[in-house]
Amino acid sequence: MSDAHYYDRHDLGRFPEIGQHAPELAKKFFDWYGAVFAEGALSAREKSLIALGVAHAVQCPYCIDAYTQDALSKGCDVEQLTEAVHVAAAIKGGAALVHGVQMRKVADHVGM
Amino acid sequence: MSVPPELRLLPTLEERRSPLASAAEQLARVASVPLEPGLEGDFDRALERAGLFPLAARGLQVFQINVGKLCNQTCAHCHVDAGPTREEAMSRATAELCLDVLAKTDIPIVDITGGAPELNPNFELLVTGARKLGRHVMDRCNLTILESQRFAHLPEFLAGHQVEVVCSLPHYRALNTDKQRGAGVFERSIAGLKRLNAVGYGKGSGLKLVLVTNPVGALLPTSTQAALQVEWKRELRRLHGIEFDELHTITNMPISRYLEWLEQSGNLEEYLSKLVQAFNPAAAAGVMCRTMVSVGWDGRLHDCDFNQMLELECGFGAPRHLAEFDEAKLAARRIVTARHCFGCTAGAGSSCGGQLA
Numbered sequence: 146m147s148d149a150h151y152y153d154r155h156d157l158g159r160f161p162e163i164g165q166h167a168p169e170l171a172k173k174f175f176d177w178y179g180a181v182f183a184e185g186a187l188s189a190r191e192k193s194l195i196a197l198g199v200a201h202a203v204q205c206p207y208c209i210d211a212y213t214q215d216a217l218s219k220g221c222d223v224e225q226l227t228e229a230v231h232v233a234a235a236i237k238g239g240a241a242l243v244h245g246v247q248m249r250k251v252a253d254h255v256g257m
Numbered sequence: 258m259s260v261p262p263e264l265r266l267l268p269t270l271e272e273r274r275s276p277l278a279s280a281a282e283q284l285a286r287v288a289s290v291p292l293e294p295g296l297e298g299d300f301d302r303a304l305e306r307a308g309l310f311p312l313a314a315r316g317l318q319v320f321q322i323n324v325g326k327l328c329n330q331t332c333a334h335c336h337v338d339a340g341p342t343r344e345e346a347m348s349r350a351t352a353e354l355c356l357d358v359l360a361k362t363d364i365p366i367v368d369i370t371g372g373a374p375e376l377n378p379n380f381e382l383l384v385t386g387a388r389k390l391g392r393h394v395m396d397r398c399n400l401t402i403l404e405s406q407r408f409a410h411l412p413e414f415l416a417g418h419q420v421e422v423v424c425s426l427p428h429y430r431a432l433n434t435d436k437q438r439g440a441g442v443f444e445r446s447i448a449g450l451k452r453l454n455a456v457g458y459g460k461g462s463g464l465k466l467v468l469v470t471n472p473v474g475a476l477l478p479t480s481t482q483a484a485l486q487v488e489w490k491r492e493l494r495r496l497h498g499i500e501f502d503e504l505h506t507i508t509n510m511p512i513s514r515y516l517e518w519l520e521q522s523g524n525l526e527e528y529l530s531k532l533v534q535a536f537n538p539a540a541a542a543g544v545m546c547r548t549m550v551s552v553g554w555d556g557r558l559h560d561c562d563f564n565q566m567l568e569l570e571c572g573f574g575a576p577r578h579l580a581e582f583d584e585a586k587l588a589a590r591r592i593v594t595a596r597h598c599f600g601c602t603a604g605a606g607s608s609c610g611g612q613l614a
Contacts, residue, residue, distance in 0.1 A: 188484050218476040220485050220506075222433045 157207045190219040197226060198233035264401065265440035267331045269340040270514060277517050278338065280568040286520070287511050287596050293530040300598045307538035312547070312592040314560075317584060319549035320392075321368040321609070322347070322355055323562055324377040326554070330399055332425075332438045334471060334515040336566050339372045347554040351579065352379035355552060356386040358582045368549075368609065370397040370562060375408055388418045395421045397609075400449035401442055416456040421465040423505075423609075424450070429492045433473040450499045459501040466501045469611070471509050475524035477531055477604050478506035482612045505611030508532075510563050510600040532599040539614040540606025546592045549609075552579060560592045562609070563600070569593045 164171025182192050193216040200208030216226055270278040277283055292298045304310040326343035328335075347355075359367065367387040374380050374397060387394045396415060402408050415422055424446070428434050431443035438446075450466075453459060459466035468489065472478050478485075486504040493499040509515045511529060519525040546560040550571070556579040559565035570577045575590035606613030 184481065184484055188480075188488065190480055190484065190488065214476060215479065217474060218472060218478060219480040220428070220470065220472075220478070220488070222428055222430055222473070224430070224432055 152206050154207070154210055157211060160207075190216070190221065193219050194221065194225070194229045198229045200233075201230050202233040202237050263441060264330060264445070266341065267333070267439070269331060269342060270338045270517060272340070272342055275517065277513065277520075280566065283512060283516055284567055284569075284595055284597075287516065287529070290526055290529050290596075292526065292533055296530055296533045298529070298533050298596055298599075300594045300596055303533075303536045303599070303602070304541060304594070307536075307541050309538070309541055312541075312544070312594060314547050314588055314590050314592065316548055317362070317364045317550060317588045319366045319368050319545070319609075320355075320359060320362075320364045321370060321549055321551045321562060322374075322383060323370050323551065323553055323565055324352075324372065324374045324380060324383070326372045327376045328372040328399065329376070329402055329405070330373070330439055330442060332514070333518060334437055334473075334509050336510050336512040336515060336563060337372060338513045338566075343372065345554050346377055347379055347556075349379050349382070351554070351556045352383050352386075354556060354579045355383060356390070358579055359387060359390055359392065361582075362584045364584070365393055366395065367392045368395045368397070370609075373399050373402045375402050375411060381414065384414075384418050384420060388420075393421065394418065395423055397423050397425075398449075399438075400424045400426065400446040403449035403452050404445045412452045412456040412458070415453075416458065416464050419464065421467065422453060422458060423467045423469060424453075425471070426450075426468045427470050427473050429489050429496065437471070437473045447497050447499065450493075450497070450501070454500055459499070461502065465503070467503045467505055468501050469505045469507055471507050475519060475522070475528040475531075477508055477535060478607075478612075479604065480506070481605065482506050503611075506605075506607070507609070507611065508600050508603055508607035510597055512563055512566055512597055529596070529599070532603045535603035536599060537602055537604060537606060537614055540604070541602040543606060543608075543613040544592075544598075544601045545608035545610065545613075546601075550587050556580065558582070558587070560590075561601075563597060564593055567595070567597065569595065 182189060193212055196208065197212040197216050200212050213226060301310055304312055325346035326337050326339045327346055328339035329341060331340045369380065369383055371377065384394055403411055426434060426446055427437045434443035434446065453466055458464040482504060485506060489504050493501065511519060519528050549561065551559040551562050551565050553559060553565050558571045558577055558579065559569060560571060571590060572593040573591040575586055576583050601607050
């Protein structure tokens with residue numbers, strides 16, 4: 146195994162290999178994944194933008210590569226992608242900040 | 258209304274004396290691109306596996322006329338290498354020959370393209386002549402041409418002859434439109450669409466207005482046309498009050514200026530691999546060359562506009578010029594193929610009429 150870096154973009158194409166020791170689970174996952182992204186109550190384009198935002202929130206480089214290309218190929222422009230990233234970042238930032246209330250409650254309780 | 262800014266123009270491959278101005282050079286480069294491991298880049302073998310080799314026409318539905326390479330724009334992805342300095346233009350004699358040939362056939366659709374086809378002095382002759390013959394006429398319009406004073410009468414002219422107008426617009430927002438087609442194009446295109454709406458186009462009254470979008474970059478269009486159309490209709494109405502009838506998505510072909518961009522941006526190998534990998538037998542069965550013939554500005558005959566730009570004339574014994582037009586022979590001719598053909602068979606497929614499968 147190369148120790149140059151942990152992430153290699155070509156590894157995304159090897160994703161199906163995760164099924165090698167659990168083919169039934171992999172099949173369930175990939176079938177479910179495909180169904181999730183099909184046109185439904187939300188369009189495939191809307192789902193792609195949500196996926197791009199989540200990819201940033203979970204900081205998955207494979208997903209960022211894949212859903213940047215996917216959203217662009219579904220007719221989004223880079224301004225729209227950037228806004229999706231800001232939505233994800235705002236929720237992450239807000240999620241951290243709103244825990245400040247927890248901090249204040251603890252501080253109020255133990256403080257004088 | 259504010260005066261639209263000047264369009265930003267770029268020199269064509271021909272002006273820059275780029276080696277890629279040569280069709281033979283383009284074909285050779287595309288043929289020699291190494292693909293990603295495991296991919297077979299021979300289009301005829303792909304056809305063979307799909308049970309479609311040799312690919313043959315199955316009738317003539319569309320008589321496409323490319324009147325020349327003159328254009329007021331210089332789009333970054335143009336497969337024609339069109340621009341304001343191009344001099345190839347259909348003569349009156351050739352335009353009349355087109356109409357003579359049409360009169361002897363039953364081909365129902367006449368599709369006029371370029372360059373900006375309206376810049377050709379014989380454009381209106383072709384439209385009125387084909388309409389007199391009772392044919393459905395399509396004008397592949399770049400929209401910005403409608404904003405020049407010389408062509409201010411065009412919306413009324415096109416509406417008066419019930420011409421279907423097919424307009425290129427990569428996106429309903431300015432960013433990608435101007436990136437692909439030149440700074441200032443978006444604003445003028447929106448103004449052009451408003452002019453077409455004003456004379457009744459795009460409102461379901463029989464004056465059909467079609468928009469065509471190509472991906473801006475090394476990407477395949479992966480949305481279904483229907484889903485994208487819903488979004489475009491909503492957004493063009495919301496942002497600009499514009500109505501239209503249909504949205505078509507077209508895959509970019511590795512030809513001419515788009516080929517140059519793919520090379521220079523380091524995307525060529527991966528893009529070609531994507532096209533090959535996405536070969537779809539259902540799309541291959543419905544490719545547009547099987548039901549059309551593409552006439553060049555000089556009267557030469559080709560299987561499609563892409564083959565025309567690659568200077569691949571009709572082959573395998575089929576007529577090669579308007580002067581020897583033979584409907585029966587052309588309707589059953591074998592199609593000339595090369596690696597660029599993977600562009601029409603990838604994913605949901607691509608044609609001058611949009612997605613195929």
